[in-house]
Amino acid sequence: MPRMRAFRGFVPNVERVEPGNVICPPYDVIPASLHEQLLNHAPENAVRWILGDDPEAELDANVFRQCGESMRSAVAEGTIVAEERPAIYRYSIRYGNREGGTSLLEGVVAVAEARPWGEGVERHEEIRPYTVARLVDQARLTTIDTGVVQLSCEGLEDVLAEVEAGPEAGELVFESADYRGDVHTLRRIDDPQHVRAIEAALEPLPSAVADGHHRYTTALELSGDDQLIGGGYVLAFIGDLRQDGLHIHPTHRIWNWNPAEGPDQETVAEKIVEVLDDGEGEPWKLVSTSGKEWNLKTLADMNQPTLARRLADVIAEFPELGAPTTPHVEEEARDQLSRSENGILCLLPPVGKEEFWSRTLAQEVFPPKTTFFEPKISTGMVVRYTDEEDV
Incomplete structure (x- = not known):
């Protein structure tokens, strides 16, 4: 200490x-x-x-x-x-x-x-x-x-x-x-x-x-x-x-971008689902400005980085998306998304206390605004x- x-x-x-x-x-x-x-x-x-x-x-x-x-x-x-x-x-x-x-x-x-x-x-x-x-x-x-x-x-x-x-x-x-x-x-x-x-x-x-x-x-x-x-x-x-x-509450992610200069929403969402949906584990959601939602489940695996880090790695394949906003209340996040012309909201699960403590003592560094x-x-x-x- x-x-x-x-x-x-x-x-x-x-x-x-x-x-x-x-x-x-x-x-x-x-x-x-x-x-x-x-x-x-x-x-x-x-x-x-x-x-x-x-x-x-x-x-x-x-x-x-x-x-x-x-x-x-x-x-x-x-x-x-x-x-x-x-x-x-x-x-x-x-x-x-x-x-x-x-x-x-x-x-x-x-x-x-x-x-x-x-x-x-x-x-x-x-x-x-x-x-x-x-x-x-x-x-x-x-x-x-x-x-x-x-x-x-x-x-x-x-x-x-x-x-x-x-x-x-x-x-x-x-x-x-x-x-x-x-x-x-x-x-x-x-x-x-x-x-x-x-x-x-x-x-x-x-x-x-x-x-x-x-x-x-x-x-x-x-x-x-x-x-x-x-x-x-x-x-x-x-x-x-x-x-x-x-x-410990989650901090969600919203990416907004100009569709004329980047991928369509379906392409981004499908890539996230392909990489991160294990079919079992912690439930979370993707929501698009078009109104479509995707339900995912991701296993908590201490041999891999946090879900927030893995998500950031997927998004890095789409540099046009830039940096996300990070609301920590779902209602506020959905409201922000509703005021966007083109974007995707990732409603993430919280990092549990055991996961937080184990990863932190192992000196793993999370992306900014992972926890609230x-x-x-x-x-x-x-x-x-x-x-x-x-x-």
Whole structure:
């Protein structure tokens, strides 16, 4: 696992603000409509620290400078306050899940020392250099760390129980509902001896990034930076992969192309069926804009790459198709397809937890946007500066 360390960050000031009014989703799942909703929800919302205060503005250097200034203003105004001592946090979220019920996710929030992939932490998705370059530039402009990398492991709660750091350990910082009604609970553990015991207990556990590959890679790039002396650490949540409150959903694929410059839909679909339909195994579908559907079944074979990778390899035979869009909800995917003149939708099955863990520990790298973890780890419950030493 990466070296998880206590840090001295900032938390919502419960005497001045309802913490749930500060909390927002991570930046990459906030469309413009939600951005505006969060701005209107509360003047203290952390969306201002990650996307600025104008949903229509282009995310440029000026916006990112303003994001950093906005968080620092929240400190100056007492909306968020500095912790007295470095701490590790027990964190949980009770949230409304996709199936319409309620789930509970539990784990630990600390900072992770970014170390090269394979040295205690594995990745499962491709890293896009241009995204890392953008995030590095953003980090230099904002000098804050608000986004939380999501890590998964096995046996976390057993290990924490051995050092008396179960879900109820520590002092309650807050329990508060956010704009959706999801309830966030943060508990502080800052006794130095207890902190050291937790850090030592966590270090031997292998872990994998569930969400936040590019944020983790950004911290790798900033390690040793003269300006951002805390840039080589990143806020991180770690939770047990096997807990019931963590769900892995599929991310679907839609390819749209000009039929005058590429193959017809039937040719593409028939090639996919020829290569990937085993007649047994996980069921999934192809849907075309013409309304035709194909039902496929593909065996889960650990001797072959993920289905998403095998599908990408088939599509590579048709370069005219280009890159897909990747909706993760079937209804949204079908709606997108209905607004396309010519395209094919692949409704993929989810990657199971066992398959995810086995492939990731074997250092298999999936195509981008293969998995969608629920819930996302929110922004705003605890944040930090990166131009100060806080570990």
